[in-house]
């Protein structure tokens with residue numbers, strides 16, 4: 001009897017949960033309403049079967065349960081052609097009703113409309129970048145042999161159709177025009193990833209060595225998260241991007257602000273001799289040789305990865321770093337950006353910093369090295385086992401840099417002072433990673449280990 005009651009509770013509870021649960025599909029923002037309909041049909045059919053089977057079981061338990069003194073015996077009836085025929089027919093109809101709508105949707109899903117625009121989405125551990133075709137409407141050829149720090153997409157420099165390709169490398173944010181059918185071409189640089197935007201109801205794997213695709217029409221303006229829904233390594237959860245759906249006007253405005261492959265190739269290399277003049281001001285805090293000065297809270301810059309330095313300087317320029325409440329040290333850099341008025345001056349000063357000799361900074365932090373080594377096994381996925389940083393992960397070198405500064409940054413990430421700005425997808429990764437550092441002791445331990453590298 002207890003089992004029968006439990007079954008009835010299970011049925012009633014499940015139905016109530018289904019209708020009042022706060023965890024349901026996110027509001028849809030694309031043309032794929034049919035996918036929701038398919039899910040609803042599956043819910044209804046499996047729901048009816050679930051209710052009937054469980055109530056029938058409960059009914060049998062109650063009706064045929066053992067009663068004291070009764071001589072009731074179960075009939076043995078292994079064959080019942082009539083019942084089996086009916087059950088087979090009903091089950092077949094149920095299964096067909098669940099599969100058929102799915103096949104219809106799938107057929108639409110793999111056949112993008114003629115007027116769909118193409119956008120390339122590139123996945124790598126652990127971020128997203130995007131490429132749009134530019135004025136000629138064609139994406140240039142790509143090949144891994146062309147991939148380098150200056151050409152992260154691997155665009156063939158000889159291919160004229162690639163020159164005007166619009167590249168969105170660093171921001172992890174893609175804009176799309178409202179009501180425009182869009183086909184995303186999916187490419188992975190390393191392992192399996194999966195491009196998913198829950199509000200669009202699309203989801204497709206990225207497979208190294210091939211180009212997969214999906215299509216959708218965004219139907220609501222707004223900002224939506226791009227998730228990687230394939231377990232793709234240690235920081236899979238931090239692989240986030242954004243797609244912002246704009247009206248045509250705002251979309252064009254955004255598009256015009258983006259750089260093309262040709263723009264990037266044409267940025268003149270930084271000139272260290274010009275950068276030296278810019279660096280005179282920086283030296284006041286960061287030291288003559290960019291070795292850092294703890295008294296002024298200014299970290300070592302010599303030996304730091306140039307791409308990372310440029311990104312940080314641009315972050316200060318754009319107010320992405322140094323503007324958070326409580327960022328007393330970061331905010332000292334903000335007014336100095338007037339001394340680097342354009343991209344060329346940033347290139348120059350970074351070229352000069354690159355030319356400076358780099359000696360390991362003085363070590364000021366001690367901690368438990370073996371605990372630190374254990375913690376660092378996670379960090380090494382991005383910063384390298386040797387702590388020298390991995391550029392394709394966008395993670396800067398840590399070994400030999402000023403340790404008190406690294407400790408402060410870890411605290412900043414923990415406090416949300418750094419990495420919380422929507423324009424800072426890499427800092428955001430660190431925001432998620434510092435969760436494995438519960439307290440100051442853990443920070444000191446991991447830095448103490450980094451000091452041994």
Ligand code: HEC
Nearest residue numbers: 281282284285296297298299309312329330332333336349
């Ligand atoms: C008034 C002192 C001061 C001057 C002058 C100064 N900085 Fe800084 N800089 C700082 C401080 C303090 C920090 C640490 C910010 C933090 O803790 O978030 C910093 C951080 C940086 C960082 C970040 C390093 C990292 O690893 O994240 C870079 C890059 C940098 N400065 C470059 C420069 C350049 C280039 C100049 C010259 C144009 C310059 N700074 C001038 C004080 C200064």
Ligand code: HEC
Nearest residue numbers: 235378379382393394395396406409426427429430433446
């Ligand atoms: C998912 C890859 C990833 C992992 C794992 C990771 N980091 Fe980072 N880390 C980054 C990236 C990317 C940046 C650069 C952020 C930026 O550009 O603003 C960074 C920046 C940092 C900085 C700031 C450096 C500076 O000069 O300001 C520190 C310190 C740091 N990481 C330490 C760690 C430690 C310690 C761990 C392990 C607990 C760790 N990271 C794990 C990707 C990672």
Ligand SMILES: [Cu+2]
Nearest residue numbers: 193228232239
């Ligand atoms: Cu991924």
